[in-house]
Amino acid sequence: MSYRTNIVYRYDGSFQGFLCCVFQCFAQKELPCAIEPWDASQETLFPVRTVETVLEEAERVARSIPKKMSPEAYELVRTVFLSCLEEKEQKLLRFLLMGYRLGPKAVKMTSEETVHVLHKAALHLANEAHLLLGFLRFSDFGGFLAAEISPKNNVLPKIAPHFCGRFSGENFLIWDKTHKLGFIHQKTGEYRFFEADKIELPEPDETELAYRELWREFYETIAIEGRKNPKLRRTHMPMRYWPEMTEFQQEPY
């Protein structure tokens, strides 16, 4: 394929929307030079094609990936779409074109640049998701737990199931500041994602303050003075996670 290349695609930023871009690319026999979400779009000299999200088209593409390639390839595409890889739409498209040509082995060809960048991005996301399973901190507002995170990758869909399992008997909320995405779980078992630019949390009560203080005491005491190693600490726990972690917060008195 690859007939016309001087065109820019714009879509609604959703995964389904992206799949429709893939669909268009086949239908129109063109290879766009950029694929951008509407809200992130910049001025361009190239002609623009606005791609509407048609669920039926998205479905068709979604079904074709595991069929023509493998379930693993589909999983990779979905994961990378959540990642913060630059120009991810373009890179995913390139991989998909390769995959339609080569079939199931495409995803395993990790020594190829096209495949390698995707695996790298997926790993970056998986690592960040894993870190946040531990670094995320809840505050208890009288029987309601709430946490804020600001990850680089859109990890909330990846980590939410872990917290649902672990805190099944709790009402809790996690809000991703970067992606303005929230997740709410009720002890009845209901849960949902929601979009919000801002959330308001109440003031912590005395019990909550007391446990924060106990945790900070534990954190300070557990370190061995003779073995201080700030560099190692930063390697394992990058500083960008610190502001949302209780052990690095000071209560205003």
Place this chain on the structure above:
Amino acid sequence: MELLKKLEILTDAAKYDVACTSSGVDRAGEPGKLGSAVAAGICHSFSADGRCISLLKVLMSNACVYNCAYCVNRRENEGRRASFTPEELCSLTMNFYRRNYIEGLFLSSAVVKSPDHTCGLMLRALQKLREDEGFRGYIHVKAIPGADPVLVERLGLYADRMSVNIELPSQKSLGLLAPEKTKETILAPMGQICQGIQENASDLARYKKAPRFVPAGQSTQMIVGASPETDRQILLLTEGLYRRYRLKRVFFSAYMPVVNHRNLPAKDTPPPLLREHRLYQADWLLRFYGFQAKEILEEEQPDFNPLLDPKCNWAVNHMEHFPVEVNRAPYEMLLRVPGIGVKSAQRIVQARRYTALDQMALKRLGVVLKRARFFLTCKGKSLSPLQTDNPLVIAGAIGEGRVFQQGLSGGEQLSLFAPQKEDKVKCLTGQI
């Protein structure tokens, strides 16, 4: 005494314990109950010394009736004493866990009154957590040497992992430094736990509902540098413990002088961090790379090379096995190449099925070419920029000269503790 104060004292007394991983068992959450466990382990924070914090690591009490020379809690040492009540410990664990501060509890204790009394206190705490509160998070508990086997058995039914500290690498050192403990009182519970785990496995095969006994297995730790054993002796002992007692992990702790004693290194001796680091590297080779202790350290050279990690050291001394061809060498041999780890060896084996690998490809697969190139050929071509017939030249090229100097000036950069390394690698490869 105020809870905050107790927590400070009993954390301070527990902090030298190195084994703080939450790994080895997968347990899904249960509707309405608090907690789950993840086999790969999860680090919740890292302390100022760079170690992973995963569990609430505290002592039940530090009021010890024993008098081990190397320990701050010894009877004759002056200092603040405190004990948690089982209730306090239980609510602390629950409240930390709900806020996602921790993965669970790591409970150890000094010997209060007697081993049985101590074990009883710990048992009450765990019972409250598991039975009254329905807690499903991770629990690691230390068995107290000399306690009644019945109590040890019951602790094991609540815990995910148990450990008994072997303390020192030989019976002689034990007699000298920990007079109230004997090899027998330490090995007896270790044997009991090992046997319990095996019997449990066969019970579980027969009845699915049999209660689980120590599902994440058993570990131990020993102090390095308080007594005169060689690295080879320590490594052989480690290998023996893995085999005989099927331990999941052996941890090493560089001795940090806390007291003056005629049988111990002087109080200003720096802890042997490089040695500890090398032991962990060698331990890694035993567990994941198919090495044997006697290969890693030979009789004529019973201590580690400060300039080369144990794998490089072995390779340089066995150049007759190299170079190996990346596109053909068996997996086991790839593992022996410096600069190729478990993950990159697996990736090589997978990727070479589809394309012949060249130098660029190796880089993408995560091979550290800086070291590996001296030991590899790619499509028949050597990657080495140097003649490989002189081991000393290769040793010079891949040695850790720079790191070693840092080691001499403070040793800070070397304190790579193993626990979080285990967790890190495992979450990437799903090992164990």
